Amino acid sequence: MERKERYNVAVVGATGAVGQKMIQTLEDRNFPVEILKPLASARSVGQFVSFHGQQIAVEEATPEAFEGIDFALFSAGGSVSLRLAPEAAKRGAIVIDNTSAFRMDPNVPLVVPEVNAEAIAAHNGIIANPNCSTIQMVVALKPIYDAFGIDKIVVSTYQAVSGAGQKAIDELEQQVRGYATGELLQANVLPVSSLPVHHQIAFNAIPQIDVFEENGYTKEEMKMVNETKKIFNDPTIQVTPTAVRIPVVFGHSESVFVKTKRPFTMDAVRELLEQGEGIVVVDDPASQKYPLATEAAGKREVFVGRLRKDLWDENAFNMWVVSDNVLKGAAWNAVQIAETIISDLA
Amino acid sequence: MERKERYNVAVVGATGAVGQKMIQTLEDRNFPVEILKPLASARSVGQFVSFHGQQIAVEEATPEAFEGIDFALFSAGGSVSLRLAPEAAKRGAIVIDNTSAFRMDPNVPLVVPEVNAEAIAAHNGIIANPNCSTIQMVVALKPIYDAFGIDKIVVSTYQAVSGAGQKAIDELEQQVRGYATGELLQANVLPVSSLPVHHQIAFNAIPQIDVFEENGYTKEEMKMVNETKKIFNDPTIQVTPTAVRIPVVFGHSESVFVKTKRPFTMDAVRELLEQGEGIVVVDDPASQKYPLATEAAGKREVFVGRLRKDLWDENAFNMWVVSDNVLKGAAWNAVQIAETIISDLA
Numbered sequence: 001m002e003r004k005e006r007y008n009v010a011v012v013g014a015t016g017a018v019g020q021k022m023i024q025t026l027e028d029r030n031f032p033v034e035i036l037k038p039l040a041s042a043r044s045v046g047q048f049v050s051f052h053g054q055q056i057a058v059e060e061a062t063p064e065a066f067e068g069i070d071f072a073l074f075s076a077g078g079s080v081s082l083r084l085a086p087e088a089a090k091r092g093a094i095v096i097d098n099t100s101a102f103r104m105d106p107n108v109p110l111v112v113p114e115v116n117a118e119a120i121a122a123h124n125g126i127i128a129n130p131n132c133s134t135i136q137m138v139v140a141l142k143p144i145y146d147a148f149g150i151d152k153i154v155v156s157t158y159q160a161v162s163g164a165g166q167k168a169i170d171e172l173e174q175q176v177r178g179y180a181t182g183e184l185l186q187a188n189v190l191p192v193s194s195l196p197v198h199h200q201i202a203f204n205a206i207p208q209i210d211v212f213e214e215n216g217y218t219k220e221e222m223k224m225v226n227e228t229k230k231i232f233n234d235p236t237i238q239v240t241p242t243a244v245r246i247p248v249v250f251g252h253s254e255s256v257f258v259k260t261k262r263p264f265t266m267d268a269v270r271e272l273l274e275q276g277e278g279i280v281v282v283d284d285p286a287s288q289k290y291p292l293a294t295e296a297a298g299k300r301e302v303f304v305g306r307l308r309k310d311l312w313d314e315n316a317f318n319m320w321v322v323s324d325n326v327l328k329g330a331a332w333n334a335v336q337i338a339e340t341i342i343s344d345l346a
Numbered sequence: 347m348e349r350k351e352r353y354n355v356a357v358v359g360a361t362g363a364v365g366q367k368m369i370q371t372l373e374d375r376n377f378p379v380e381i382l383k384p385l386a387s388a389r390s391v392g393q394f395v396s397f398h399g400q401q402i403a404v405e406e407a408t409p410e411a412f413e414g415i416d417f418a419l420f421s422a423g424g425s426v427s428l429r430l431a432p433e434a435a436k437r438g439a440i441v442i443d444n445t446s447a448f449r450m451d452p453n454v455p456l457v458v459p460e461v462n463a464e465a466i467a468a469h470n471g472i473i474a475n476p477n478c479s480t481i482q483m484v485v486a487l488k489p490i491y492d493a494f495g496i497d498k499i500v501v502s503t504y505q506a507v508s509g510a511g512q513k514a515i516d517e518l519e520q521q522v523r524g525y526a527t528g529e530l531l532q533a534n535v536l537p538v539s540s541l542p543v544h545h546q547i548a549f550n551a552i553p554q555i556d557v558f559e560e561n562g563y564t565k566e567e568m569k570m571v572n573e574t575k576k577i578f579n580d581p582t583i584q585v586t587p588t589a590v591r592i593p594v595v596f597g598h599s600e601s602v603f604v605k606t607k608r609p610f611t612m613d614a615v616r617e618l619l620e621q622g623e624g625i626v627v628v629d630d631p632a633s634q635k636y637p638l639a640t641e642a643a644g645k646r647e648v649f650v651g652r653l654r655k656d657l658w659d660e661n662a663f664n665m666w667v668v669s670d671n672v673l674k675g676a677a678w679n680a681v682q683i684a685e686t687i688i689s690d691l692a
Contacts, residue, residue, distance in 0.1 A: 152658065156502035156601035158551040158590065180526035197634035204640045205504040205592060205599045207652050207666045212631035216654030225657060238658040242601040242666070246504065246551060246592050253551045255502035255588040255601075285558035288543040294550045306553050308562030311571060312498065312584040320553045320588070 001070060001094060003345040006034035009338075010069045010093070012061050012084065013076030014038030014049050017166040018098055021331035022073050025300075027052055029335060032342070039065055040076065063087035071338045074098060075330065089125025094341065096127050096334045100219075103128040103227060110230045112333060113340045114277040115142045119233075120340060127337055130231060131223040132329025133157050133243060133252055138231050139279060139302040139328070140321045141258065143272035145232060149261030151315070152238040155224065158246045158253040159209060160293065161201060163325050164190060168201075172247055175202035191245055202247050209243040218243055251293030252325040259316040266309050269317060273304050278328070283307050291322035299324055300332045347416060347440060349691040352380035355684075356415045356439070358407050358430065359422030360384030360395050363512040364444055367677035368419050369395055371646075375681055378688070385411055386422065409433035417684045420444060421676065435471025440687065442473050442680045446565075449474040449573060456576045458679060459686045460623040461488045465579075466686060473683055476577060477569040478675025479503050479589060479598055484577050485625060485648040485674070486667045487604070489618035491578060495607030497661070498584040501570065504592045504599040505555060506639065507547060509671050510536060514547075518593055521548035537591055548593050555589040564589055597639030598671040605662040612655050615663060619650050624674070629653050637668035645670055646678045 009026060013019040019040070026033055038049045039061035048055040059065055061080065066072055066088035074081045074088075075098035085095045085102065102108040109119040110128045115138050120127060130138070141150060161168040171189040178185050179202060187198035191208040199206050209220035217225075221241040229235050274281045282291045283305035291303035302323040310316035323329060355372060359365040365386070372379055384395045385407035394401040405411055407426065412418055412434035420427045420434075420443040427447040434441050448454040455465040456474045461484050466473060476484070487496060507514040517535040524531050525548060533544035537554040545552050555566035563571075567587040575581050620627045628637045629651035637649035648669040656662035669675060 154500045154603045156588075158504070158592065176522050177526045180523045191634070195634060199634075199638060200640055203594050204638055205594060206638065207599070207601075207636050208631075208634060215657070216631060216652070217657070240603060240656055240658065240662075240664065242502075242652070242664060244504065244599075244601065248549050248551060248593075253553070253590075255553075255590065257500045257586060257603075285554075285562060288537070288541060288545075288554060290553050292545060292550055292552065294546055306562070306588070310586055311561070311563070312586065316586075318586065318588060 001341065001345065004070070006032045007070040007342065008035040008037065008068055009033050010037040010039050010066060010072040010088070012039045012072060012074045012080065014058055015040050015044045015047055016075060017162055017169065018075040018326055018330045020049070021326045022075065022334060023049055023051055025327065025331045025335045029339065031335060031339065037065065037069065066091045066093050069093040071096065073334050085126050093125070094123070094127065095125060096129060096337050098129040098330050098334055100131065100223065102126055103130065104230065110227060111337050112138050112231055113336045114139050116231055116233065117340050120337065129330065129334045129337070130227045131220070132163055132325040133159060133220065133254065134224050134227040134231070135329050135333055136252060136302045136321055136323035137224065137254055137256060138228055140256070140273070140304050140319065143276040144258060144260065144269060147268065147272055148264045150237050150258065151261050152240070152259040154240045154257040156242045156255045157244055158248070159243060160248040160250050160252055160325050161190065161245065162250050163209070163252065167193060169249055172201050172249065175200060201245060204247065206245040207242065209245055217241070248293045250297035250324055250326060251322055252329060253291070253293055254321040256319050256321055257310070257316060258319065259313060263315060266307065266317060270307055273307070278302055279304055281305065291320055293322055296322045297324050298327070300327050302328055347687065347691065350416070352378045353416040353688065354381040354383065354414055355379050356383040356385050356412060356418040356434070358385045358418060358420045358426065360404055361386050361390045361393055362421060363508055363515065364421040364672055364676045366395070367672045368421065368680060369397055371673065371677045371681045373398055375685065377681060377685065383411065383415065412437045412439050415439040417442065419680050431472050439471070440469070440473065441471060442475060442683050444475040444676050444680055446477065446569065448472055449476060450576065456573060457683050458484050458577055459682045460485050462577050462579065463686050466683065475676065475680045475683070476573045477566070478509055478671040479505060479566065479600065480570050480573040480577070481675050481679055482598060482648045482667055482669035483570065483600055483602060484574055486602070486619070486650050486665065489622040490604060490606065490615060493614065493618055494610045496583050496604065497607050498586070498605040500586045500603040502588045502601045503590055504594070505589060506594040506596050506598055506671050507536065507591065508596050509555070509598065509675070513539060515595055518547050518595065521546060547591060550593065552591040553588065555591055563587070594639045596643035596670055596672060597668055598675060599637070599639055600667040602665050602667055603656070603662060604665065605659060609661060612653060612663060616653055619653070624648055625650055627651065637666055639668055642668045643670050644673070646673050648674055
């Protein structure tokens with residue numbers, strides 16, 4: 001890509017929960033946008049999105065729609081990405097894809113700028129945005145990995161419904177309102193809208209995110225396993241995941257047990273995290289300060305707290321990692337990749 | 347204690363969330379009650395509790411109130427237990443105490459009947475009920491411990507607000523109703539009512555239950571560490587806990603990583619759990635069946651699912667453990683101890 005003053009940016013899935021946040025993030029970051037092109041399926045044509053005070057008409061996402069586009073941010077489901085991302089790339093756009101379609105493709109870099117910005121250079125027109133639960137974990141692990149190595153992670157997640165899209169947000173809201181007015185709660189979306197069984201999310205914890213794989217782990221859990229290895233370019237990192245949906249709207253929380261390869265002190269861990277890129281340490285038990293989903297919502301950073309040495313293993317510690325799953329976990333990470341690319345052109 | 351046809355039972359804290367469930371459980375189990383004596387603080391005198399269709403007046407909990415009582419079930423806070431449990435025991439009652447007052451006292455058995463019923467015999471008038479999050483975990487671990495030994499546990503909890511009492515239940519309900527009607531949400535109870543800072547629980551995950559200790563772990567977390575060792579009478583079990591409050595009313599869920607001392611097969615683990623006392627295995631990913639807080643609420647069993655071998659460690663597996671924290675985690679475990687005692691008299 002050539003350096004320009006301003007870039008043409010397409011957002012595919014512009015009316016979805018993540019697409020809307022991508023457009024909002026482009027605005028918040030003052031990303032140098034020449035033309036913003038909101039794209040979606042034919043049934044969303046007629047809708048408008050707001051950008052820097054302007055109302056912009058949503059257009060249908062077709063191969064031709066990517067003519068003249070510099071950056072194409074995709075978040076309209078894996079099948080849309082599989083079909084249209086190569087078309088966008090063929091027309092010279094750099095695709096930053098938020099779906100899982102290309103994440104494990106060896107020809108596609110899987111990028112969290114704080115962790116492996118250097119991987120961007122190898123792209124062939126498509127760059128993949130990792131899964132939300134992976135992104136915030138690897139940001140928090142990066143300074144630890146560099147200093148002490150990582151042997152094993154045991155992670156249990158507390159994931160917000162927004163990770164399953166606008167329909168899941170609506171479902172939680174409807175259930176909560178129904179509860180307040182004494183109606184029967186209905187479940188039609190979570191845990192996986194396309195599967196036959198749905199469970200109430202209000203006042204519940206559902207240990208299923210995405211479909212199950214043969215080995216008894218869910219696809220969400222295996223994303224955390226495989227994406228972490230790819231992002232760190234280190235197949236030796238062992239991740240043991242349990243992914244759970246809870247009645248939170250925005251902000252994933254994660255309980256993370258970390259076993260390092262080399263000895264450390266908690267003072268060093270704390271200092272490394274405080275200096276870590278994209279990390280805010282919130283850790284003052286005496287003042288009851290620790291990361292909270294309600295406080296992380298709307299922010300771009302990854303918040304880390306509850307830092308404490310394991311009670312048994314000298315080479316292990318525990319932490320609580322919280323971030324806005326729709327921002328750092330999706331929209332902001334995608335825009336951040338684009339920012340990294342244009343900053344490298346400068 | 348002598349064998350009798352029917353027993354006089356006092357419930358201390360009879361108007362609280364757990365006390366009410368204790369009385370309900372005595373009724374549900376047809377416990378052979380001669381006289382039920384609901385006791386509480388002076389300010390609850392004038393209230394009535396319902397038992398087998400009768401309305402019974404709450405009396406003030408004084409030392410003399412325990413005259414003629416056979417079983418005294420305590421759940422009115424640690425300071426009440428410290429003051430009155432010895433008075434009840436002195437008058438010949440067997441105290442079953444749901445608070446943390448005596449749990450780590452070497453002269454007081456800490457009992458989960460499925461795990462260590464044999465410990466009851468050594469009591470000196472007081473038997474302690476473990477913490478709710480510990481009880482359900484050790485029930486699920488018992489068959490594994492017996493067959494393969496336990497080296498290390500990494501557990502992250504998803505705990506219901508009812509564990510913090512009726513005020514916390516009311517607070518979650520008020521926040522949810524406030525959200526539905528567009529009011530500002532107020533927090534005055536959770537995470538710890540006596541501490542200065544309170545956090546919203548609706549749409550949040552709060553990584554603090556009880557106060558913090560010097561080592562950075564909360565008291566709730568250290569209960570899981572220390573009570574597990576005492577219940578199994580094995581100081582070598584390593585528990586690494588993270589205790590988290592989520593917006594659920596009844597039912598604690600736990601993500602549990604288990605590293606055994608000896609090799610196992612998942613088939614054996616599953617079979618042992620299916621035969622385990624007080625355990626119901628709910629584990630059919632293909633049908634999206636796994637334990638859920640909403641389905642465990644109101645039941646006495648411990649539900650176990652998401653059984654899967656660790657991806658890396660041949661001697662480790664993962665599971666999801668759910669139980670009604672106010673029943674098996676408190677009221678039912680206490681009544682079950684009393685049932686075990688009278689059954690041993692028979």
